[in-house]
Amino acid sequence: MSNVDQNPVKLLELEGVSISQSGREVLHDVTFDIYKGKFIGLIGTNGSGKTTLLRAILGIISPSSGHIRFLNSSKQGRSRNIGYVPQKIDFDPDMPLRARDLVALGLDGNRLGISKRKKSDKLLIDSLVEQVGAADFANSRVGELSGGEQQRIMIAHALISKPELILLDEPLANLDLRSQVEIVTLVSKLAREGNITVLISTHDMNPLLPVMDRILYIANGKVASGEVSEVVTTESLSSLYGHHVEVVNLKGRILVVPEIEEGGFNFLRGIPGNEDH
């Protein structure tokens, strides 16, 4: 469902970005652009560097070389208003925090002191709670919510500050298939309504296929970007992994099949990016 945009506006560019963590290079010479209003899937196996890339865009970590730049803006990295849904947070069931309080923290969690919230802020919180379909459990403790409910709250938390860009790190992990579809549909709907750019990481691209404009495929510290039809091909992914990978389209679901070596499947080598980075 790629939009035919005649004049896409560039929001962010990464140029030659390499990132090392504890002496190991997690990302190597990564270059790509992100355009406004696009829904981008960041696909890669566990440990392939997805979180590292998202944290670098947020400005929490700095590249060891190359640069990450937001266009037409003096605000970079952590001074920017970027919505963020980190990997699953383990909420303590005893944590005295209602779901709506977590949404509210997205609005003013970085402010010092305590003050009574304005009426307009309360209405904004209510409206976000409503938009993500969380009205029924807004007054429950966050720690008592199901995984899918927590993700809805986190999405409201990320969107309430009206960011241009929202980053979601594996929001579909640990969710059943139905909740996965619901979350993807919700993010895509809200993003299109608000013209918000979405970068969402997942190890399984299939739930994103109906809504994804572009794909960033990450493997072996390198990234390939483009339309799904350009990137997710046997040739392109094989070159990214450095060995043969077969892309199969099975009834609309795209499967990336590990190579078959002599002597049968070699799962450790065969499953791309599974070297436990």
Add this chain to the structure above:
Amino acid sequence: MAQLGSVFVIAGFFSSYPVRVALVAGLMVAVVSGTVGTFTIIRGQSFAGHSLADIGAAGGSAAYLVNIPAIYGFIGINLVAGLVLEFIGIGRLRGRDLATGIVLSAALGLTALFLYLDTIASTTTNVTASLLFGSILTIQGSSIPIILAVGAIAIAIVMVLYRPLVLSSISKELALAKGIPETKIAIGFLVALALNVSLTAITVGAILSTALLVGPAAIALKLTRRTGRAILIASAIGVIVTWIGIYLSYDSYYWPPHNHGWPASFFVVAIIFALFVTVDTIVRMRRKYLVGKRPAKG
């Protein structure tokens, strides 16, 4: 007759100077503990709080040696120890139980030495018991200003950092992404924690410090879904329990063995324990019977 007796005891209670000092100190310490303690639990730093109290005992006992109020010794060493803990990394601390255990025993060993020197150097009776297990009724009136000042600073730190503190307690990543200087917030909170532990140490003693720090807050967390209310409830529980402890300690002067008051710390800790068990049981029962029902408001 019995009634007349208790009226007499209560009147005597409030006219006693040590009691009035204890009530004021107890009030402040309980309110600080409700405030800082709630965050201590949320941030998973109860263990750090306990470590600080153990280490602080060395400072408290050293203060007796040089004849200054114990509170100064506790504050001094707790602030230093708190910053060292942050430097080592509170998160890693729990995992390194061997190293932590050795540091804590070293501090307690130092406490043992100082307490020994205290007993041979001074005529003060029972320094050991009052340092380790507290003696709120022996706090000197001259210590009240420092207690109030230290308490006010600890509460002010938490109030100023309130929202970033909540956010970073939920997830460091969330806080970092919002541009919050997470490390500075963590250090700020640790200073508040160090001050708080110094205060609890002089009321219920270094060893029982954690009970007052996290006990009322642990009860409060079970009773409310809101952080602000948890702080208020924890403070209220702390104040009531501390005052009951002071009263019973005063009253126990007439209990057997006669003319020897029971320690207030015992009552404080015992009531907190009983209250926690009761509340926990009730909350569990309620959850069991209200499965699946969602609160409408609150």
